[in-house]
Amino acid sequence: MASERRNDKALAVTLRQRAPIPLDVNFTCNAGELLAIVGPSGGGKSTILRAIAGLVTPSSGRIECNGKTWLDTETGINLAAHHRSTGFVFQSFALFPHMSARANVEEALPVEASLKERRRIAEELLARVHLAGLEERKPSELSGGQQQRVAVARALAREPNVILLDEPFSAVDEATRKKLQSELLTLRQTLNVPILLVTHSLEEATLLADNICLVHHGKSLQSGPTQTVLNNPASSQAARLIGHRNIFGGEIVAQLPEAQKTMISWAGHRVEADYQPDFTTGSQIMWLVPQSGVILHQRVRPSKGERENPIAGEVIECLKAGDNTRIALCVSGETDPLALSVPTHVAERNSIRIGETIQVSLLAKAIHILPD
Amino acid sequence: MDWTALWISVELGLWTVLLLLPLGVFLGHFLAFHRFRGRRLLEAFLAMPLVLPPTVIGYYLLTVFGKGTWIGQGWEALTGGPLAFTFEGLIAASVIANIPFAVQPMQRAFEAIPPEVREAGMCCGMSPLRLLRRIELPLAWPGAVTAMVLSFAHTLGEFGIVLMVGGNIAGETRTISIAIYDRVQAFDDVAAGEMAAVLLVISFVSIVCVLTLADRIGQRHGK
Structure with missing residues (x-):
């Protein structure tokens, strides 16, 4: 378990399946915590996020968030993706290409809000990610870093119960990555929800995360506070994953x-x-x-x-x-x-x-x- | 120049497009996003009109639309008139014969939407219907336009099925392509030539429309 005690808004995840992608993970992330899921590419990390978001259904598992059960294969509970309150930032950003930055954010706002209200909130969110003045631009007219910011603003728009970041810095250049990482560190201080970050970079996990969960071939090898895991790997496999050679x-x-x-x-x-x-x-x-x-x-x-x-x-x-x-x-x-x-x-x-x-x-x- | 035949063709084309649009969206969407056993069989079945000779399709449809079948009898009970050798029968035949021209471009257009974009929509809280309205249809629109224009142009040029199912009843089922054949049979080369030229122009304009629209919409979508 990444956290010993679960708070009311925590995310608790247990997933198991053999195929098509093997999964055997069990972790908890408290509200306000940033848990990095770290492991080599192709190790099933993204599948974990997709399962939490309801985009894939594991053959066995249980997902609870903010006191609600999103998935329980034993009792047959399986909320559709649009009924789970997630803010998902995709690796490729996955912005709606036919819409402006503002419309992208507006789409994630509750439909009950008036058009004027939606516009105001979308503009506020874009300003929060330093995109004021670029609201009317289409994704194709924005740089990689700007697209990523729109994706973050869109993910925040629903006021989600969990934020899922799938390798969000892998598609931008080094300078932009560092800037975006700093922005995430600032932004997360204002968010009181569990944040999950999938990354293959230990350096990134060390920089950003409170806790890490090492995943290899879909199996969580070890989880806990970042420095504890890094300094005390629980197995030789975990040690190799962390980068130890000796x-x-x-x-x-x-x-x-x-x-x-x-x-x-x-x-x-x-x-x-x-x-x-x-x-x-x-x-x-x-x-x-x-x-x-x-x-x-x-x-x-x-x-x-x-x-x-x-x-x-x-x-x-x-x-x-x-x-x-x-x-x-x-x-x-x-x-x-x-x-x-x-x-x-x-x-x-x-x-x-x-x-x-x-x-x-x-x-x-x-x-x-x-x-x- | 047989203006009535041209109008019947245009009317037939418009009805075909109108009925095929929802059917093409539904089937194209279903085939693009659902994986199930027998999917390829269903795709092959829907593509049959592409490879079957029109006279063969026409023959089967004529048999199915006849008074001896439950379809023919059901239609007659419902409307009071027969299905074979009527304009309504032509519409039904034309819709069936054009299914691949409508479904395939729609299916390809839906398949071309990056999966993460649809998934992002779901994660934004969009219901399947809202996802279709706000994301999928706007992005697949060039496919829908292509499907509709191709179906329309193909209906104007259809000969074999129309002749088999509708016969050659002036003012009812004689379309422009039948009228051209009719005029050639009567050695009226001038009228046949005029009508052939009209079909040629309409077909050419249709293709230009498809290409231009696809380009424009593509640019609008930032592609």
Whole structure:
């Protein structure tokens, strides 16, 4: 669950199906919270949003929002899309091409409102997304960023019970994306409804979301506060999804509560990690060390860090990527490479080249143990 | 120049278009947005008039419209007159023969609407009817125009079905294409030539109208 306690306006979602797109997700998003659904492309993220909006019906599931049941396959409740109060921003914006920006927003306003009232509200909403003066333009006469703003204004027009954003920044250039992201951060402070953001970008999720839900092949692997999930992946699959490369198998060989250490045997090496009591001695585990926890020993001047889990390895990859150099080491007894990144000037000063053997330290406090 | 025959053709064309417009919208919409078993069979059945010789369609319709069938009897009970060899029978035959000309452009036009645009409409709270009125029909309108103009032009030029179902009754079922045939049979080349030229002009203007309207509406929709 992304949130431990559900407030009255929360969105609670449980979806399961095998085909056509496998789904196995369960999460809650409170009003005022922004939950990012993160995972690789084609992993079923958009299908989750579409199921919430009522555009597809999963074979099994339950969706509750603002105290109302939108879907319950057990009791046969399945509200049509137009009866669910959602504000959906599509990846392609999906504006009505034959209508002006103002008419696009007006279409989402309640039909009971008078024409004058609808016009006033639409213009207010467009002004709120910085589009005052462009109300009469057709979507084809607007830039990508402006179209996205119209889509946001249209999504807000219904005063929806949930806002669904499906990769809303993927179709605009980098500069516009940053601007729109800032605008979303400002806008969300005024919205007291659950907001769901589908994205494949962890960076975007980290920037915008309170909570994240990692989704892979339609299955939610882990959800929770963004920093907690990023720092403590619950499985090796979740860790890979977050972008960790240094994930290895091992065995717990000793638990030392007095010294606050957990000892791991890894490919013939003994690795010392900060105490992680959930694992018993002798259990097979996976463990990871972020690249920031792999410290290069200076070849010319040994540092203090070399005493902490010193590991030697042969450089098998050395790639300059801007100011940093990405290095991969082949460690004896391990088939997967150990990756680290150092500033390019450091790599040059230490004459790191493919074929050379170098030493690194694995910081004990950075090592995170995962169930096998 | 047989002005009565021309008027009968135009009247027949207008009735056909009037009746086919709702039918084409309904069937085109249904086929574009619904997936069901036997969809291809239904599409093939509706497309039959495109490939069947008009005389074959005419023969079947004449059989079905006859006094010995429940359709023929039902019509006679309802209106007091027969369906075969009457203007009403011609309208029914013309509507059936033009179904593919109306349904297919409508279906393609509905299919060309990006799915997210329809979905966005639903998420804006639009009921299916409002979605049709506000989004689908305005966007599929070029298809509807094409369907109607093609049906009209095709009705003006129809010969085989008209002859089979309507015969050649002056002032009742003799359309302009039958009248041309009639004049050629009577070696009246001048009248036949005049009428053929009128049909040629109407057909050409129809096609130009379709292309121009499609362009204009396309531009209006920001395509």
